[in-house]
Amino acid sequence: MNLYLLRHGAAEMRWDCRDSERALTELGxxxxxxxxxxxxxxxxxFTHTVTSGYTRAVxxxxxxxxxxxxxxxxxxxxxxxxxxxxxxVMIPVLAALPDDATVLVVGHMPSIxxxxxxxxxxxxxxxxxxxxxxxxxxxKPDNLSFQSHRYNEEMTHS
Numbered sequence: 001m002n003l004y005l006l007r008h009g010a011a012e013m014r015w016d017c018r019d020s021e022r023a024l025t026e027l028g029x030x031x032x033x034x035x036x037x038x039x040x041x042x043x044x045x046f047t048h049t050v051t052s053g054y055t056r057a058v059x060x061x062x063x064x065x066x067x068x069x070x071x072x073x074x075x076x077x078x079x080x081x082x083x084x085x086x087x088x089v090m091i092p093v094l095a096a097l098p099d100d101a102t103v104l105v106v107g108h109m110p111s112i113x114x115x116x117x118x119x120x121x122x123x124x125x126x127x128x129x130x131x132x133x134x135x136x137x138x139x140k141p142d143n144l145s146f147q148s149h150r151y152n153e154e155m156t157h158s
Contacts (some may be wrong), residue, residue: 001094001097001098001099001100001101001102001103001137001138001139001140001141001144002044002101002102002103002136002137002138003094003103003105003119003136003137003138003141003144004039004044004046004102004103004104004105004134004135004136004137005105005107005112005115005116005129005134005135005136005137006035006060006064006104006105006106006107006112006132006133006134006135007106007107007108007109007112007129007130007131007132007133008024008028008032008054008056008057008059008060008106008107008108008131008132009024009025009027009028009029009030009031009032009056009059009060009063009131009132010024010025010027010028010031010131011023011024011025011028011056012024012025019054019083020052020053020054020055020082021054021055022054022055022056023055023056023059024055024056024059024060024063027131028056028059028060028131028132029059029063031060031131031132031152032059032060032063032064032067032132033063033064033066033067034132034152034155034156035064035132035134035152035155036063036064036065036066036067036068037067037068037155038134038150038155038156039064039067039068039134040067040068040069044068044102045068045069045102046065046068046069046070046073046102046103046104047072047073047074047098047100047101047102047103048073048074048075048076048097048101048102048103048104049061049065049070049073049074049075049076049103049104049105049106050076050077050078050081050093050094050103050104050105050106051075051076051077051078051081051105051106051107052077052078052079052080052081052082052083052085052106052107052108053077053078053079053082054082054083054108057081057106057107057108058077058106060106060132061075061104061106064104064106065104076093078090078093080093081093081105081107081108081111082108082111083108083109083110083111084111085107085108085111085114085115086111086114087111087114087115087117087118087119088118090111090115091115091118091119091141091142092141094141095140095141095142097141099140109129112129113128113129116129116135116137116146119137119141119144119146120137120144120145120146122145122146123135123137123146123149124146124149127149130151130152131152132152132155133149133150133151133152134148134149134150134152134155135148135149135150136148136149
């Protein structure tokens with residue numbers, strides 16, 4: 001499995017709706033597109049996406065796929081991938097995917113960071129997940145190897 005964890009792009013700062021309904025801002029869309037361009041340059045072709053179903057996570061996944069290619073991608077939604085998600089619940093979801101899958105998980109803080117740390121002891125705990133930060137892992141969900149971490153700003157320069 002090739003697994004890419006991505007925090008959603010910048011979202012609206014509004015409190016007159018449910019947290020799950022907050023959408024991406026223009027900056028958030030640009031961040032997602034930057035990630036999509038970087039992934040396309042790297043030759044990444046996703047087979048699956050996993051999101052929480054929160055508007056900003058779904059919009060981020062869609063914007064990334066629109067740039068790097070999303071035809072035929074299986075889109076999955078699990079509320080367990082929400083901001084309060086538990087890695088012990090998220091990991092079995094990933095383990096159920098095919099071993100040869102290339103997966104984009106678009107998540108939230110703090111759960112995306114907790115998931116990265118739980119997936120591999122190699123993940124550097126001092127790495128944060130700013131908006132549209134990406135972490136890449138390979139292997140099987142019960143034995144993943146951390147490969148790289150890129151802040152969104154780093155993706156514009158490579």
